[in-house]
Amino acid sequence: MxxxxxxxxxxxxxxxxxxxIVTKSLQDLGFDKLKEIKLGKQILIYLNEQDKEKALEYSKQMCEKLLVNTIIQDYKVYIDEEK
Amino acid sequence: MRAGVIVFPGSNCDRDVIIALKTISNFKPKILWHKETEIPNLDLVVVPGGFSFGDYLRCGAIAAKSPIINSLKDHASRGGSVLGICNGFQILIETKLLPGTLITNKNLNFVCKDISLITQKTRPSPFTNGLTPGDKVNFPIAHNDGNYFCDDELTKKLHNEGQIAFKYSPNDNPNGSVDNIAGVLSENGRILGMMPHPERAIENFHSSQDGKLFFNGLIKHLLG
Structure with a gap:
């Protein structure tokens, strides 16, 4: 897997x-070194697959087909070596 | 007139649309469950508002992959009319039947109120049949993700091709939509997506009856 x-x-x-809003809220709390934060989403995908290249390609297909709205969102996929 | 209303788990404006169409046309629309794979020969299919699939992932994203969507695309390519209201608009965006995208309201608030819309000069379309460009109509809005977003190139194209059906007043844009856009037409004018709810502006107990103008024009066109 x-x-x-x-x-x-x-x-x-x-x-x-x-x-x-979250950036401003943190700055209001006194974190004045904060330039900005980025809020995103992390999705973990477990695949019945041994080949890493194929796993990444397969995951990208899921992104393009459903998981990501590429008009407004960027994404990256990588293998979690720790499992 | 042959009309159908698609129902997804989480749709909640389906009955309002059914009642509005029946009240104005005297024809009862067909109810189409999202798992159906064939849409019969219809003049109009409505994708109603609500919170299909709990708005999970992105509003409309899961509904846009429902079995019925392929036949909705067939219906559209046959030249059939499609109306997406609120969550229905989000679903049509996710199916790519309409251009651009809808993101979270600029002020992060769920907005629920009556709003004045300015009818635009559009390409020939069944949906703007009963309305005159410049006319103001009042419809309610109720949404969290109605902020229409697209790049400058697409905005220009929408203007040049007459694909913008409705705009909010510049001083009363409730969600931050680019260029105050409230409703968008497809290239052939037969698909309309809009955030405001014309089906909630029909009866005497509603705060406005301008939805009658909208549906009368639409039905007249479809019957004509």
Missing amino acids: IKVVLEIFPKEEVLDPETK
């Missing part, structure tokens, strides 16, 4: 109000 990690983040050019 292979564990693939999928990370999804809003694209830079897309206004993400949630990120803005």
Whole structure:
């Protein structure tokens, strides 16, 4: 079995109000070194597959077909070696 | 008139649409469960509002992969009319039957109120048949993710091709939509997605009856 990690983040050019509000809230708490935070989503994908390349390709298909809205979101997939 | 209303788990405006269509046209729409794989020959299919599949993943994303969606695409490619309201608009976006995308409201609030819309000059469309460009209509809105987003190129194209059906007033944009866009048409004008709810502006006990104008024009076109 292979564990693939999928990370999804809003694209830079897309206004993400949630990120803005959480950043401001932290700054209001006194964290004045904070420039900004990025809020995203992590999805763990467990595959019955041995080949790492195939596992990544398979996961990318899931992203393009359902998991990611590529108009407004960027994503990356990588293998979690620790399992 | 032959109309159908698709019902997903979590749809909650399906009955309002059914009642609105029946009240105005005297024809009872067919109820289409999302697991059905064939849409009979219909003039109009409505994708109603609600919270299909609990808005999981992204609003409309799971519904857009339902078995009925392939036949909805067939219906659209046959030239059939499709109306997506609120969550229905989100679903049509996720199916890529309509361009652009809908993101979380700019102010992060769920907005629920009556709002004034300005009818736009569009390409020929059954959905703007009963309305005159510049007319103001009042429909309720109730959504969390109605912030229409697209790049400048697409915004320009939507304008040039007459694909914007409704806009919010510039000083009363409730969700941050690009260019105050509230409703978008497909390239052939036969598919409309809109965040406001015309089906909730029909009866005397509703706060507005402007939905009658909208549905009267639509039904007249479909029957004509």
